[in-house]
Amino acid sequence: MAQSKENIPRHVAVIMDGNGRWAEKRKLPRVMGHNAGMRSMREIVRRSSDMGIEYLTVYAFSTENWKRSEEEVGGIFRLLVKFVDSDLEELYRNNVRVNVLGDWRKLPAAAVDRLEKTIERTKENDGMCFNICLNYGSRAEITDAVRELAQKVKSGEIEPEDIDEQAISGALLTGKFDIPDPDLLIRTSGEIRISNYLLWQIAYSEMIFTDILWPDLDPDTYEELVLSYKDRDRRFGGRNK
Numbered sequence: 001m002a003q004s005k006e007n008i009p010r011h012v013a014v015i016m017d018g019n020g021r022w023a024e025k026r027k028l029p030r031v032m033g034h035n036a037g038m039r040s041m042r043e044i045v046r047r048s049s050d051m052g053i054e055y056l057t058v059y060a061f062s063t064e065n066w067k068r069s070e071e072e073v074g075g076i077f078r079l080l081v082k083f084v085d086s087d088l089e090e091l092y093r094n095n096v097r098v099n100v101l102g103d104w105r106k107l108p109a110a111a112v113d114r115l116e117k118t119i120e121r122t123k124e125n126d127g128m129c130f131n132i133c134l135n136y137g138s139r140a141e142i143t144d145a146v147r148e149l150a151q152k153v154k155s156g157e158i159e160p161e162d163i164d165e166q167a168i169s170g171a172l173l174t175g176k177f178d179i180p181d182p183d184l185l186i187r188t189s190g191e192i193r194i195s196n197y198l199l200w201q202i203a204y205s206e207m208i209f210t211d212i213l214w215p216d217l218d219p220d221t222y223e224e225l226v227l228s229y230k231d232r233d234r235r236f237g238g239r240n241k
Helices: 019-025 030-051 063-067 070-093 109-122 138-154 165-171 219-231
Strands: 011-015 055-062 097-101 129-136 184-187 206-209
Touching: 019 030, 030 055, 030 070, 030 219, 055 063, 063 070, 063 129, 070 109, 097 109, 129 138, 138 165, 184 219, 206 219
Parallel strands: 011 055, 011 184, 055 129, 097 129, 184 206
Antiparallel strands: none
């Protein structure tokens, strides 16, 4: 059931952490944890859309994740292909638009092919915007944005004094898709850190860190976390009178 817009954040960002530990607790290969995590992501996307959340952004694969074993990395991308093959039409029918943020064209060819297919199939949808961060790192994103602005100064397109917060935000990947800054960031698995994720964009985001491992985060618990946002007092550096 859709919630009142006053009760929910417009944009929720999620760090989906704990797949490996979920598998290890069950003495399963780590890729089985990612498989369980993919199922959780499917349910969270559905619930987010049903709740009326406008933007959902998930951290699916960071630039640092390449350091993991070849078997684990390969398994993650095979699961990505599987997810697109099984869920693309449901995303389309539910009016979800998919964006991919990061240097994702360096992923394996099969994954790139499915991502291109997903972006093309859903590009005209005007419901929830589902952003998948793949081969993404916030410092790299900010570095690329600075280079882009510097090049515009060099070419005479803009003056140095034209570079303000709005210009920087617009040069980021989120800016190129007109994605607003997250209102709420949720990280699972008990880790209390940001891990190079949306560093500029979460400057004033509310944050929730939960001990629940990502594959164990059911839609009802996720909804409770999201709805707790309404009790937050967002002052953006100011103070209430």
